[in-house]
Amino acid sequence: MGVHAYCIIPALHTPPAQLRGVHDEPVSTVAAGELGVWVSHHDAPPPPSAVAARAHNNVVRVAMTQTLTPVPVRFGQWFNHDEAAAQQVAEHADRWLERLRHFAGRAEYGVRVERPEEASSARDVRPEPLGSGRAYMAALAARQAAAAARHREAREIAAAIGAAVGDLVADTRVEEPTTAGTVLRVAHLVAWREVEAYHSQLGVLPSTRPIFRFLFTGPWPPYTFVS
Amino acid sequence: MSTPEPFAGPDDDMTLAELVNRVLDKGALISGDVVISVAGVDLVYLGLRLLVSSVESMRERGGWGRS
Numbered sequence: 001m002g003v004h005a006y007c008i009i010p011a012l013h014t015p016p017a018q019l020r021g022v023h024d025e026p027v028s029t030v031a032a033g034e035l036g037v038w039v040s041h042h043d044a045p046p047p048p049s050a051v052a053a054r055a056h057n058n059v060v061r062v063a064m065t066q067t068l069t070p071v072p073v074r075f076g077q078w079f080n081h082d083e084a085a086a087q088q089v090a091e092h093a094d095r096w097l098e099r100l101r102h103f104a105g106r107a108e109y110g111v112r113v114e115r116p117e118e119a120s121s122a123r124d125v126r127p128e129p130l131g132s133g134r135a136y137m138a139a140l141a142a143r144q145a146a147a148a149a150r151h152r153e154a155r156e157i158a159a160a161i162g163a164a165v166g167d168l169v170a171d172t173r174v175e176e177p178t179t180a181g182t183v184l185r186v187a188h189l190v191a192w193r194e195v196e197a198y199h200s201q202l203g204v205l206p207s208t209r210p211i212f213r214f215l216f217t218g219p220w221p222p223y224t225f226v227s
Numbered sequence: 228m229s230t231p232e233p234f235a236g237p238d239d240d241m242t243l244a245e246l247v248n249r250v251l252d253k254g255a256l257i258s259g260d261v262v263i264s265v266a267g268v269d270l271v272y273l274g275l276r277l278l279v280s281s282v283e284s285m286r287e288r289g290g291w292g293r294s
Contacts, residue, residue, distance in 0.1 A: 005257060037257070050243060053250040074254035088258045096255075110245055185248075217245045223253035 001041045003030070003079040006059040007070035007221065008089055008096045011036035019062055022046045022055045030082045032089035035096055037073070038063060039085060045078040060221040066192055069103035071096050072221035099226060106170055106191050108225060109218030111202065113157055113184040116213055151176065154184045157209065161186055164201045168194045173224050183212065187224035195219070 004022055011031050015038055019027040025040035038059060046052050056075050063070040079085040089096065154176045162172065171189035190198050199216070206214045 008255060008257070048251055050247065053247050057246055057250050072249075072254045074252070074256055075250045077255075077257050079258070085257070092257075099255075108249075112241060112245060114241075215241050215245070217242055220245075220249060221254075223249040226253065226255045 001043060002045065003039045003082060003085050004042055004046055005073045005077040005079065005085055006038040006040070006056060007063050007072050008035055008037050008100075009063055009070040010034065010068070010100065013063065013068060013070075015059070016062065019059065020055075021059045022052045024055075027059055030085050030089075032086040033093055035089055035093055037085050037089050038070075039082070045076065048075060057221070064107065064219075064221060067105055069100070069106055069222060071099045071103065071226060072223045074223070102171075103189070103222050103225070105193075106189050106222070107195075107219035108222040109188045109190050109195075109198065109216070110220065110224075111161055111184075111186040111188070112182065112215040112217070113154075113186075114181050114213040114215065115183050115211065116181065117211075150183070157184055157212070158186060160205065160208075161202070164205060165198060166201070168198045168201060171225055189222055189225050190218075 004025075006021060006027065011029070011034055013036070014029050015027045021027045021038075021040040023040075023042065023046055025042060027038050027040050029036040030039050040059075053075060060070060060072045079088070158174050165188060169188040169190050173187040175185040176183070177185055188198070202214075202216055206212070
């Protein structure tokens with residue numbers, strides 16, 4: 001049997017006895033010095049699915065407390081046996097311990113900004129393959145101009161979000177996805193004690209930009225802040 | 228100690244997208260390699276360089292590493 005890994009956590013923090021993970025398998029700890037990794041055992045690497053992703057995330061969420069936040073492991077980390085998992089975790093113990101200190105007392109929150117009417121976006125402007133060279137170049141220029149405008153728009157919203165949350169967040173990651181309709185994804189690392197103020201500050205943003213849809217999510221284990 | 232309740236409902240489609248994006252694309256790479264079996268047919272290999280390949284092309288290159 002192999003090992004599916006969920007999160008890295010101080011060795012003394014063990015999972016509840018009844019905790020079940022992916023495919024309803026029991027979750028246990030593999031010790032790696034002063035660290036531990038929460039795992040479940042399977043005959044083969046669990047395939048990704050919405051159900052499996054939820055189960056994986058649920059295990060990591062159970063590991064979170066007000067004072068301790070684990071290092072979440074990406075779905076798909078597979079080891080042939082417990083010793084291999086322990087060895088790999090111990091090899092970079094300093095890195096995991098530094099992340100555990102950074103995450104302590106904090107959780108990840110997300111802001112996803114959507115633009116429902118995506119018709120005017122850069123990705124919908126396509127060069128005409130059978131047109132003249134001039135038309136082709138004009139279409140390319142239009143696409144680049146639209147992409148630049150979209151980037152400016154994303155940066156402006158990111159700046160507004162940053163101004164709203166100020167120093168309520170301990171860390172920030174910003175992405176401009178290529179997914180149609182998604183303008184921006186922002187992840188914040190927020191201390192539990194600041195969550196109420198954080199929600200309050202973000203709550204005013206949608207009314208100031210009615211053409212966008214804002215989705216606020218969390219708390220998450222700090223997947224986005226591992227690296 | 229308990230943690231605050233979720234900000235968005237867990238059944239919302241976009242929240243599911245946020246979950247999948249985090250769980251499958253973020254988080255720690257303990258060994259540097261992630262092996263994912265897709266629908267029991269293909270294997271998608273995600274290394275530190277985000278190399279994505281089918282099992283056949285990986286075989287052509289001489290296999291993949293697991294810990």
